[in-house]
Amino acid sequence: MTWQDAGVTTTQVTTYARIAEVLTELGLITRDEARKVLDKAASYASEPVRGPREIADALESFGVAVSIHSEDVDFADEHYEWLLNEAAALTGGKVTISDYRFEKSSPEEEDCGLGTMHFTCNGKPLSFDVEQESNDYLDMGAAQQAIEALSPDDDPRDFRCVEQEAPRYDDDYMVLATAEQREGLQRLLGITFDPPLG
Helix, strand or coil, X not given: CCCCCCCCCCCCCCEHHHXXXXXXXXXXXXXXXXXXXXXXXXXXXXXXXXXXXXXXHHHHHCCCEEEECCCCCCCHHHHHHHHHHHHHHCCCCCCCEEEEEEEECCCCCCCECCEEEEEEECCEEEEEEECCCXXXXXXXXXXXXXXXXXXXXXXXXXXXXXXXXCCCCCCEEEEEECHHHHHHHHHHHCCCECCCCC
16 A cells, blocks of 8 residues: 555655655654554644654654653653653663662752763663753753663664754754664755764
8 A cells, every 4th residue: 555545645745644654664663653643643644844843843753753851841850761761662672771860969959950860771781970950951961862872782773863953942852763764864854963972
């Protein structure tokens, strides 16, 4: 069955339907996964998706990206664990996170965001320094580095951050893809990727 048979447009206007077509063509998702998302997005699947940020947000809806929130998350020290598990889930079981803990620089201060996050990834202990003074906000760089470290071994896919247009005040989106898939996303959807931080 072709995408035309499934009622999905092949126009070059970027829509959820077009993004589904691209992601299946690049092997990032299956047709069944695409159809499930499009069924949920039926009321707006044919509406234009404008700009890299909206496209990156759609990639999260399709289960190939995770967002690092730039706004208030409350208790960032706890939010990192949730974020790491969300990213690990994108690997389809190739990566597991355990033994997460956050050591605050000032343990007696609830609002202190400075410290070190520790966790185990597939049995390997990892640590990342967090330099965000407020515990209401994530250290975007530390979160990005930690997610990059979750890239599966013996797998051509790795996590890369979607490049933002300056100024960078929005959420960061980490996509799990091969180099060829990232090139396809750039060519077909116009999104580019930052080099790894790690």
